[in-house]
Amino acid sequence: MADVIPAQAPGHSNGASGLTDQETVALIELMFFAYRDFVSDPDEILAQFGFGRAHHRVLHFVGRDPGMTVQQLLDILRITKQSLGRVLKELIDKGYVYQKEGESDRRQRLLHLTAAGDALRQRLMGPQMERIRRAAALSGGGAAQACRRTLYNMVSPANRAAVRDWIERASVLGDEAGKRG
Amino acid sequence: MADVIPAQAPGHSNGASGLTDQETVALIELMFFAYRDFVSDPDEILAQFGFGRAHHRVLHFVGRDPGMTVQQLLDILRITKQSLGRVLKELIDKGYVYQKEGESDRRQRLLHLTAAGDALRQRLMGPQMERIRRAAALSGGGAAQACRRTLYNMVSPANRAAVRDWIERASVLGDEAGKRG
DNA sequence: GTAAATATGTCAACATGGCTGACGTAATTC
DNA sequence: GAATTACGTCAGCCATGTTGACATATTTAC
Structure with a gap:
């Protein structure tokens, strides 16, 4: 190591x-x-x-x-x-x-x-x-998307589910919605 | 804007x-x-x-x-x-x-x-x-490279030259060299 | 229905690592 | 010789993290 x-x-x-x-x-x-x-x-x-x-x-x-x-x-x-x-x-x-x-x-x-x-x-x-x-x-937009994936994968494995849930929920409800499902 | x-x-x-x-x-x-x-x-x-x-x-x-x-x-x-x-x-x-x-x-x-x-x-x-x-x-390695570029471009324009100089100098001398040129 | 667990708030004390302002010394530059 | 520069240091303040203890209301479990 x-x-x-x-x-x-x-x-x-x-x-x-x-x-x-x-x-x-x-x-x-x-x-x-x-x-x-x-x-x-x-x-x-x-x-x-x-x-x-x-x-x-x-x-x-x-x-x-x-x-x-x-x-x-x-x-x-x-x-x-x-x-x-x-x-x-x-x-x-x-x-x-x-x-x-x-x-x-x-x-x-x-x-x-x-x-x-x-x-x-x-x-x-x-x-x-x-x-x-x-x-x-x-x-380039593709680079930003790649950066998004890479940053996500820098999150500790144990925390990824929570982070993914957070980001995804936000992506659905978004700022515009401003309310919970 | x-x-x-x-x-x-x-x-x-x-x-x-x-x-x-x-x-x-x-x-x-x-x-x-x-x-x-x-x-x-x-x-x-x-x-x-x-x-x-x-x-x-x-x-x-x-x-x-x-x-x-x-x-x-x-x-x-x-x-x-x-x-x-x-x-x-x-x-x-x-x-x-x-x-x-x-x-x-x-x-x-x-x-x-x-x-x-x-x-x-x-x-x-x-x-x-x-x-x-x-x-x-x-x-993917390409994504990491893209992430590198994107993070670099997140640096404030006024600071980019200094950051680039630092990273590039490091890339040449590297850790292995351990000395300055 | 009581006991335990949960969600939250709060008090007190402490550590880290930022900050400003002031001042000192040695060395360099003009 | 004077001004500037590179660095160090003292003193105090602030923001934000920590641990530990304790209180209160509510919910859950038996």
């Missing part, structure tokens, strides 16, 4: 992946560089509202699946309920998110965005969609 | 990008999910050493370009020298990084990894390379 890297001539493709070591490392580094810039636009907007990335994530995912439970959000974010509690409280206090008692299960506090919350979410998403579209236009 | 998004039927491809809104949002979310899992393996290893992601970044980039200056590292990480100073000091104190006075400019403290630093870097990189290779094998 430890000798995978050294025992290979530079420029040589490796196993089933068809990637050289250099290409693999390039992808590792591009994950850093792309992510670094990917979050920079929302960060600037958020700063104007006194919010951070944690608030953005909540706004995004709640807006994507209105009526989701707190536990579902925790499962996506992979943070503790205490960490979520802090930002969620702020978003509720400032009128961007509200909670509705579950009908079938009255312990649940189903999460929804207010009009202001949805507006902010759209505003945050705008530059990111532009960025993705720009990248897709430069690389 | 502002009306690109709303005036579009769901499932309809959009402009030059060739991506529907759903596909674009899927890519946004996959950046989150893939990155979340992408850093999870190193995080576990780092915890055993009492280090965090910030240490990982320093180890990685210094190991990638031994002899780089502090300022070059700051330009890559996009953090303040005070933030870097903290983790750099720890890495030096614990014997993973050392500094060498610049020959042509003796103000510079050129950064290098010790043997222990390089070993840790390799250990942290291992799971990430495996993850990338696994994803490439599942998606």
Whole structure:
């Protein structure tokens, strides 16, 4: 395992992946560089509202699946309920998110965005969609689709089903629907 | 520009990008999910050493370009020298990084990894390379190459030259060389 | 119908890793 | 010789993650 890297001539493709070591490392580094810039636009907007990335994530995912439970959000974010509690409280206090008692299960506090919350979410998403579209236009639409598959396969196998479910549900209901099935 | 998004039927491809809104949002979310899992393996290893992601970044980039200056590292990480100073000091104190006075400019403290630093870097990189290779094998090598281009084009235009230079220099010198030209 | 499990909220304390501002030293450049 | 540059450091603040403990309401299981 430890000798995978050294025992290979530079420029040589490796196993089933068809990637050289250099290409693999390039992808590792591009994950850093792309992510670094990917979050920079929302960060600037958020700063104007006194919010951070944690608030953005909540706004995004709640807006994507209105009526989701707190536990579902925790499962996506992979943070503790205490960490979520802090930002969620702020978003509720400032009128961007509200909670509705579950009908079938009255312990649940189903999460929804207010009009202001949805507006902010759209505003945050705008530059990111532009960025993705720009990248897709430069690389070709097929490349973007390939990137989508590759990023999906970078997700840990144990988490893929959940991610696939999330993306697919979103693809059906979408933003336009704004409601759950 | 502002009306690109709303005036579009769901499932309809959009402009030059060739991506529907759903596909674009899927890519946004996959950046989150893939990155979340992408850093999870190193995080576990780092915890055993009492280090965090910030240490990982320093180890990685210094190991990638031994002899780089502090300022070059700051330009890559996009953090303040005070933030870097903290983790750099720890890495030096614990014997993973050392500094060498610049020959042509003796103000510079050129950064290098010790043997222990390089070993840790390799250990942290291992799971990430495996993850990338696994994803490439599942998606196809061509998809991974397309992903590479797309991620590159997600980088802000102003930063692309620096990123390209970095990746290309790395591709020439590579890890194997371990030295600067 | 009571007991256990679940969904959520909250308090307190702590760690990491960003940030700003200020200041110091050595070396280089003008 | 003065200004700039490369780097280090001290002090304090903020955002956001963590653990552990505990409370409350509701649902589920026996």
